[in-house]
Amino acid sequence: MAQRVAVSDGGNKKTSRVRVAVRLRPYMSKQDEKSEGPCVRGLDSQNLEIINWRNATETVKYHFDVFHGEQTTQQEVFLSSVKPILPHILKGQNASVFAYGPTGAGKTHTMLGSSDQPGVIPRAVREVFNLVKAKDEDDGWDYSIGMSYLEIYNEKVLDLLSPSSQDLPIREDKDKNILIPGLTHTTISSFADFDKHFVPASLNRTTASTKLNQRSSRSHAILLIKPHRQQTGKLYLVDLAGSEDNRRTGNQGIRLKESGAINLSLFTLSKVVDSLNSGTAIRVPYRDSKLTRLLQDSLGGSAHSVMITNIAPEYKYYFDTFSALNFAAKSKLIVNKPFTRETVAVPVLPVKRARDDHEAGGSGTEPQKKRQKEEKKTEHSGSSPSAHFHSLSEPSVMDRLIALEKLMMSCQDKDRTGMLKDVAQSRKEIQELKEKQKELESKALLFSRLAGEKSSTVQEPAFKNNTAPLQRKQSNATKPNKQQAVVQPLQVSQLQPLQQLAVVKKQSVCVKKKEKKLSDQPPDGKENIKENGWESQLDTSVLEQSRKKILQILNTGSLKELKGLQQIGDKKAKLILGWREIHGHFTKLEDLVKVEGMTEKRFSSFMKVSTVLSYFFFVCLFVCFFFSFFLSFSHTDSLAR
Numbered sequence: 001m002a003q004r005v006a007v008s009d010g011g012n013k014k015t016s017r018v019r020v021a022v023r024l025r026p027y028m029s030k031q032d033e034k035s036e037g038p039c040v041r042g043l044d045s046q047n048l049e050i051i052n053w054r055n056a057t058e059t060v061k062y063h064f065d066v067f068h069g070e071q072t073t074q075q076e077v078f079l080s081s082v083k084p085i086l087p088h089i090l091k092g093q094n095a096s097v098f099a100y101g102p103t104g105a106g107k108t109h110t111m112l113g114s115s116d117q118p119g120v121i122p123r124a125v126r127e128v129f130n131l132v133k134a135k136d137e138d139d140g141w142d143y144s145i146g147m148s149y150l151e152i153y154n155e156k157v158l159d160l161l162s163p164s165s166q167d168l169p170i171r172e173d174k175d176k177n178i179l180i181p182g183l184t185h186t187t188i189s190s191f192a193d194f195d196k197h198f199v200p201a202s203l204n205r206t207t208a209s210t211k212l213n214q215r216s217s218r219s220h221a222i223l224l225i226k227p228h229r230q231q232t233g234k235l236y237l238v239d240l241a242g243s244e245d246n247r248r249t250g251n252q253g254i255r256l257k258e259s260g261a262i263n264l265s266l267f268t269l270s271k272v273v274d275s276l277n278s279g280t281a282i283r284v285p286y287r288d289s290k291l292t293r294l295l296q297d298s299l300g301g302s303a304h305s306v307m308i309t310n311i312a313p314e315y316k317y318y319f320d321t322f323s324a325l326n327f328a329a330k331s332k333l334i335v336n337k338p339f340t341r342e343t344v345a346v347p348v349l350p351v352k353r354a355r356d357d358h359e360a361g362g363s364g365t366e367p368q369k370k371r372q373k374e375e376k377k378t379e380h381s382g383s384s385p386s387a388h389f390h391s392l393s394e395p396s397v398m399d400r401l402i403a404l405e406k407l408m409m410s411c412q413d414k415d416r417t418g419m420l421k422d423v424a425q426s427r428k429e430i431q432e433l434k435e436k437q438k439e440l441e442s443k444a445l446l447f448s449r450l451a452g453e454k455s456s457t458v459q460e461p462a463f464k465n466n467t468a469p470l471q472r473k474q475s476n477a478t479k480p481n482k483q484q485a486v487v488q489p490l491q492v493s494q495l496q497p498l499q500q501l502a503v504v505k506k507q508s509v510c511v512k513k514k515e516k517k518l519s520d521q522p523p524d525g526k527e528n529i530k531e532n533g534w535e536s537q538l539d540t541s542v543l544e545q546s547r548k549k550i551l552q553i554l555n556t557g558s559l560k561e562l563k564g565l566q567q568i569g570d571k572k573a574k575l576i577l578g579w580r581e582i583h584g585h586f587t588k589l590e591d592l593v594k595v596e597g598m599t600e601k602r603f604s605s606f607m608k609v610s611t612v613l614s615y616f617f618f619v620c621l622f623v624c625f626f627f628s629f630f631l632s633f634s635h636t637d638s639l640a641r
Ligand SMILES: Nc1ncnc2c1ncn2[C@@H]1O[C@H](COP(=O)(O)OP(=O)(O)OP(=O)(O)O)[C@@H](O)[C@H]1O
Pocket: 024, 025, 026, 070, 101, 102, 103, 104, 105, 106, 107, 108, 109, 110, 213, 215, 216, 217, 218, 240, 241, 242, 243, 310
């Protein structure tokens, strides 16, 4: 069994890192109608692997303190992950055990369990009684224990032992102990006594049905156990609400709001665990959520903490599993660099242990082989392996995976430096392109005034001669590199169809007319363009590309990049970032109307201006090139004369 690791903070104080266990729940084939088999599996008692979303013939391997496979019993989880930390609370140290993971992956099963398979909570309480009893016999201790039970729902602290109470405050005393004035503290003298209070109080917890779980926990449930002695520490047993992707849970309205609060507090928890384990953060962001504020004296410092990350094996949980593993691996990584990213080609996959075969229930093995064969075939045929993940084919999911992978990779300093360089380079290029665009727009306006109707008689060779420098710019901006695959400026996408421009001259002229109409419209860009007319006059492939790039910026762009979009100011960009934080990614551009203050009209105006401007940009270039040629031609002509 892995030992608790204490990391010296340089002084006398020792800081315990958070031990991380991962528990994979059994495959529930009924839930997965397609019976695709598992996407993740255990390798041994500390390692597991998940299929690589980028290339389905590869796997990503993770290492943790403990890995609990599908067949692991409740007793085994308790013995290996929880029991060892309990004696510390009798020595005056605090401890916390929390179950983290996606909705429906087995957190409540792990923490609470059922009457025939009791989980961590009843087992830990029983064990604390045993420990206290032993002390009582040895040193004449008082036998009783105190319990409190609360939930954090929508960032409110609610007393589950006194359900009528309101949101309770969280305070810190002079010794940095976290207190909740007004929280019920009940004395229990036996396990039966505990049961008597705990069971009805658990029914007060906020749960609701989501697409993924009939009884999904919508709050973080926190049980506090404290032996009645001056010198004892306290034990927090926490069943966290599920980390969730709202597109899959089908959450709307109040569920969506709950979900926002859940995801934000889990995000803060991840930052806290990360900064604790890195040991480098000046400030651990405990105060950023009620959950972490409450756990402050029992997470980090001298406290002993265990995080049991629950995951599910079905493909439909793939994205959630991947995120949960990265969250858990990140918290392990900094201490002993346990996380390794390896790729294992299918033919040389480690031979499954007999138990794994059994776990797959026979049904998982065949479809998996079949799938691997198909995956290989597709790889040879040159199509993207990620296409196998039909549930992941959504571009926004891909974007999130790319962002996640960046997060994973960012832990390696070398990659991080390279990435930062690339980002800086991309930003520089975006800025240059913006400046160039501005310059060209003003030149084009000047030339168009001079030229009047002559622009329609443009000759192709002049245009061709002038394309080279811009193409060079374009190739610089689009050279394959990680960051540009994720964040691509609108201006870059506008440059791509440049080569087509000479061929589709007729369309350009058509857009030029549109440009005139645009200039007639009022500043909000709402009027004078017939609803169905403007898009139909633009080249559909360019239009599509333009929409795609805008969506990409909405989903992955920084505040600055969002502000670079037409009609998106500082406030709107912040609202977009906030929406993204809470709800995940925009699946389509039309989702933008869900952002506060973005009405249908504003959205339509935003779309028109953004898309038409990209065309306008081409026209400017076109006119500019023509006049450069025209002027040089007139100059040569006058010299000849
Ligand atoms: N290790 C396991 N063995 C058997 N059944 C399990 C296991 N883990 C979970 N389950 C079953 O899976 C279902 C979902 O589990 P559970 O309710 O514990 O998920 P959860 O992560 O707490 O979800 P939520 O976040 O929505 O509350 C339940 O029916 C549970 O009994």
